[in-house]
Amino acid sequence: MSFSLVERLTPEEFQILEQEEIIGASIDGKRKVSVGRLNQENGDGSAPSSLSSGSIASIRVLHKTVGSLESFELPESLECVALVEYLGYTRTKAAEIFARWIIRPDQHSNPYSLQEKLLTFILSTYALVELCNLERAPLRDLLDRPTEAMRRIGISEEMVDCMMAPEHKAIFETETLTVWLNIATRSRYGTVIRYLDILKAQAIRTIHTKKGNMRENIDGIFQPGNSTSDTDGTSATISVTMSLESKFAGQMFPRECVTIVQTPPQNRPGFVTLYKGMGTGYGYQKPMTLIKENGNLDMQLIATYTGGDFNGQDLAWYWTREKETAEQYREWAAKASRLRDCGMDMTGSSIFGTAKKMTRNSDLPDNLRKYATADVMEGHICKRHPSIVPKILEQDIQHKLMEDDCLVFCNGTKSTQTVFMNWEVVDRLEPLIRANMYIEVHLASVKRK
Known part of the structure; x- marks a missing residue:
């Protein structure tokens, strides 16, 4: 969880955003945000459209045709009941968590480390702490009843439906309920920060334009050929499209390092994608x-x-050789987002070798112990519940873990994962994928009114 809190929007900034009809009035700590107006640029956000000598990665933005755009609700700050509710709790539970946070011990007098003080200070951490109850009695006994477990700790029906979506059942089974809720909560928290950043930046630009360039803007309206009444749908679509691409290029990646492309690159011979x-x-x-x-x-x-699966005690970096497998995880991430916000597919090229597969966190038999020190490992993805696999006795693994316990994609092929096991190998990986990165950003689905 980020320790850097987003700078609050000021009353003046909220006011200008309301005047521009980018946001609506505050209701229960939430604002309705107009997608169409939010995506209009103020003239300073054009993104590069052709490859430059300094480009490190290419980005392709995928989205549906833009029509009449709907609004979405967003908490107006990181310190309100609406924020906790947005993260996936019922309104009642969100109010309870917020009340506990309000009366928290003063972070300057707490006899804890700096990190603990910071964690205590962040409201979203209180929301995450609630998820720990799923690992304790009596809720830990509800492994086969995740819906009941979620409702008991105050998870909203919207989040319950998200977790239990039948189309993502296979992905859901690859991790514990606590892990998926944690990921969804952190993703939603990051989404709130990102959109509050966008709103603040747009408010600042608008205020600057109105204060500094008002005369110039007024004069320009009356110049021949500068009519603003063009309602051509194609032009509007292109304008919003480029605005979206610009925002993602500038916000998620250094502009000078990326190029926006319209088609994916070809796989390079001799490289592993x-x-x-x-x-x-x-x-x-x-x-x-x-x-x-x-x-x-x-x-x-x-x-x-x-x-x-392969890192019981240390950090690791998971990739896959199959785009279909990555797409399953991207779609799951999009489903977990409150806005059905964008997900990403990233590809990189490497020339690393691979090792044999291992089972999740099980004690290694002697003949596999050498793989515990491997730099890179490759194997299948187990969709047997993570709380069950470690309990399987070593002598029973071969007949209690079957091929049916592997994650597969639509044509029945088993999904695989390629895992880089330590910082040393990741440091060696960085120069190999530099300038060979391709990123697809999938924008949120937009409904027509």
């Missing part, structure tokens, strides 16, 4: 971007913490 599907909200914080200022991929943002 690896894919990763993820959501854009998870881990979002300023000034961090997916691609660092030096052009390297920020590996910290895409690391998998302990408890993965």
Whole structure:
């Protein structure tokens, strides 16, 4: 969770956004945001459209045709009941969590470490702490009744429906309920920060334009050929499309390092193509971007913490050779977002070798112990419940873990994962994928009125 809190919007900024009909009035700590008006640029956000000598990655933005755009609700700050509700709790539970946060011990007098003080201070952390109850009695006994477990801790029906979506059942079974709720909560929190950042930046630009360039703007209206009454649908679509591409290029990646493309690149002979599907909200914080200022991929943002299939105790970096597998995870990330916000597919090229597959967190037999020190591992993805697999006795693994326990994609082929096991190998990976990165950003589905 990010420790850097987003700068609050000021009353003047809220007012100008209301005047521009970008947001509506405050209702229960939430604002309705107009997607169409939010995506209109004020003239300073054009994104590069052709490859430049300094380009490190190419980005393709995928979205549906823009029509009459609807609004979405967004908490107006990171310190309100609406924020906790947005993260996936019922209004009643959100109010309870917020009340506990309000009376928290003063962070300056707490006898804890600096990190603990910061965690205590962030409201969203209180929301995450609630999820820990799923790992304790009596809720930990409800492994086979996840819907009941979620309702008992005050998870909203919207989030319950998201977790239990039948089309994502296979992905859901690859991790514990606590892990998925944690990821969804963090992703939603990052989404709120990102859109509050966008709103604040747009308010500042609008205020600057109105105060500094009002005379110039008024004069321009009356110049021949500068009519603003053009209602051509294609022009409007292109305008909003370029605005969206510009926002993502400038906000998630350093502009000088990326190029927006319209078609995906061809696979390069002699290179291994690896894919990763993820959501854009998870881990979002300023000034961090997916691609660092030096052009390297920020590996910290895409690391998998302990408890993965191959990393019981340390960080690891998971990719897959199949675009279909990455797409399953991207679609799941999009489903978990409150806005059905965009997800990303990333590809990179590497020339690393692979090792044998291993089962999740089980004690290794002697003949597999050498693989515990491997730099890179490749194997299938187990969709047997993560709380069950470690309990299987070593002598029973071969007949209690079957091929049916592997994640597959639509044609029945088993999904695989390629895992980089430590920082040393990741440091060696960075220069290999530099300038070989391709990122697809899938924008949220837009409904017509």
